[in-house]
Amino acid sequence: MRYLSFWISLFALVLFSCSGKSKQQDNPKDVVSASPSIEETKSSENEVKFPVYNFDSFEPLLHKEDNTIYVVNFWATWCKPCIEELPYFEKVNAEFKDDNVKVVLVSLDMPSMWKSRLEPFVEKKGLQSEVVILDDPKQNTWIPKVSEEWGGGIPATLIYNKSKRSFYERGFTYEELTNELNQFIN
Amino acid sequence: MKTFKILGALILLISMASFVTTTSAEKGYDIGDTTSDFSLKNIDGKMVSLSDYSDAKGFLVIFTCNTCPYAVAYEDRIIELDAKYKSKGVPVIAINPNNPVAKPGDSFEKMKVRAKEKGFTFPYLLDEGQKVYPQYGATRTPHVYLLEKTASGNVVKYIGAIDDNYQDASKVEEKYVEDAVDAMLAGKEIKVTSTKAIGCTIKV
Numbered sequence: 001m002r003y004l005s006f007w008i009s010l011f012a013l014v015l016f017s018c019s020g021k022s023k024q025q026d027n028p029k030d031v032v033s034a035s036p037s038i039e040e041t042k043s044s045e046n047e048v049k050f051p052v053y054n055f056d057s058f059e060p061l062l063h064k065e066d067n068t069i070y071v072v073n074f075w076a077t078w079c080k081p082c083i084e085e086l087p088y089f090e091k092v093n094a095e096f097k098d099d100n101v102k103v104v105l106v107s108l109d110m111p112s113m114w115k116s117r118l119e120p121f122v123e124k125k126g127l128q129s130e131v132v133i134l135d136d137p138k139q140n141t142w143i144p145k146v147s148e149e150w151g152g153g154i155p156a157t158l159i160y161n162k163s164k165r166s167f168y169e170r171g172f173t174y175e176e177l178t179n180e181l182n183q184f185i186n
Numbered sequence: 187m188k189t190f191k192i193l194g195a196l197i198l199l200i201s202m203a204s205f206v207t208t209t210s211a212e213k214g215y216d217i218g219d220t221t222s223d224f225s226l227k228n229i230d231g232k233m234v235s236l237s238d239y240s241d242a243k244g245f246l247v248i249f250t251c252n253t254c255p256y257a258v259a260y261e262d263r264i265i266e267l268d269a270k271y272k273s274k275g276v277p278v279i280a281i282n283p284n285n286p287v288a289k290p291g292d293s294f295e296k297m298k299v300r301a302k303e304k305g306f307t308f309p310y311l312l313d314e315g316q317k318v319y320p321q322y323g324a325t326r327t328p329h330v331y332l333l334e335k336t337a338s339g340n341v342v343k344y345i346g347a348i349d350d351n352y353q354d355a356s357k358v359e360e361k362y363v364e365d366a367v368d369a370m371l372a373g374k375e376i377k378v379t380s381t382k383a384i385g386c387t388i389k390v
Contacts, residue, residue, distance in 0.1 A: 076255075078254070108384055110259075111353070137357070138350055138351075139350075139382060140346070140347060140381040140382050143383070150382070151326070153326045153386075154384060154386075155387075169325075
């Protein structure tokens with residue numbers, strides 16, 4: 001019996017820690033405050049095709065509470081392993097649409113590269129997934145807010161839905177990516 | 187009862203799995219660890235070890251390279267750090283951790299070219315065979331380790347970024363490395379001992 005109650009309490013602990021986490025994410029203040037600052041950054045960078053976020057305006061994209069599974073990939077055009085795994089994210093975005101999966105490609109390219117490298121790259125590769133730019137030099141502040149596990153290396157990927165999230169500071173093969181994703185779909 | 191057993195086993199398995207991933211991600215030196223010395227080839231062809239610097243009070247071991255845009259953005263600031271702290275006994279020791287086979291732009295020859303172009307005032311070493319960066323636990327470039335020389339060896343005092351603005355040196359609000367070195371040399375407590383930054387993953 002002692003054995004049983006141990007496991008029940010452990011299970012309760014796991015449940016509790018999960019619900020605590022999702023409560024944290026459900027912060028309507030973040031969502032409301034996000035929209036004006038996006039507009040601000042957008043208008044000042046109206047040259048660039050993709051939305052430009054600072055971390056405060058970007059953060060709500062990491063905590064959506066709808067029925068979608070978000071695959072948020074941090075990359076840059078200068079990051080070779082990132083470029084190598086991009087086709088797998090594109091494939092996932094296309095093939096898992098019916099499972100409510102959405103890929104967001106978060107470019108960490110520097111401002112000087114947005115017009116010269118990022119735009120031509122996205123066009124040339126014909127990327128279909130949503131591309132956004134995260135431009136916030138205060139990296140030591142925001143990196144831990146994406147994940148405490150993240151040291152700052154890219155490629156890095158966050159997969160989340162409203163009840164679960166996993167972070168990976170590494171590159172993926174297509175098989176590895178779909179394996180991780182399937183844990184969210186099932 | 188059986189269901190609970192299965193459930194319990196499942197939870198145990200999951201918690202073990204997450205434990206394994208956490209520990210494997212935390213390799214390398216921590217603050218307070220004593221480092222082992224290395225012997226790496228400098229761009230002038232000579233081998234360099236930390237034990238060569240008998241008068242040093244410490245070292246700024248910086249993993250950097252030619253090709254990473256973040257490393258390039260910090261080149262001038264690395265030169266400034268060496269200019270400021272070498273005379274105070276804390277020289278910069280730059281190490282290129284990338285495998286030139288995977289990243290031809292970081293070959294030994296290209297390192298020589300880049301060092302000459304920029305006028306590096308510090309050793310720029312190639313981590314041949316890529317054995318040193320894993321000991322440190324460096325994951326990206328640039329990645330700074332401040333070491334303090336003590337009677338028992340070189341002790342890690344700070345790990346992380348140079349400052350809090352890679353884009354614009356004039357907009358820097360916190361000079362993490364300078365603050366750490368200043369505190370160390372003054373015998374004071376280092377307030378921020380580790381920071382995170384986006385960088386290029388090390389090419390193996």
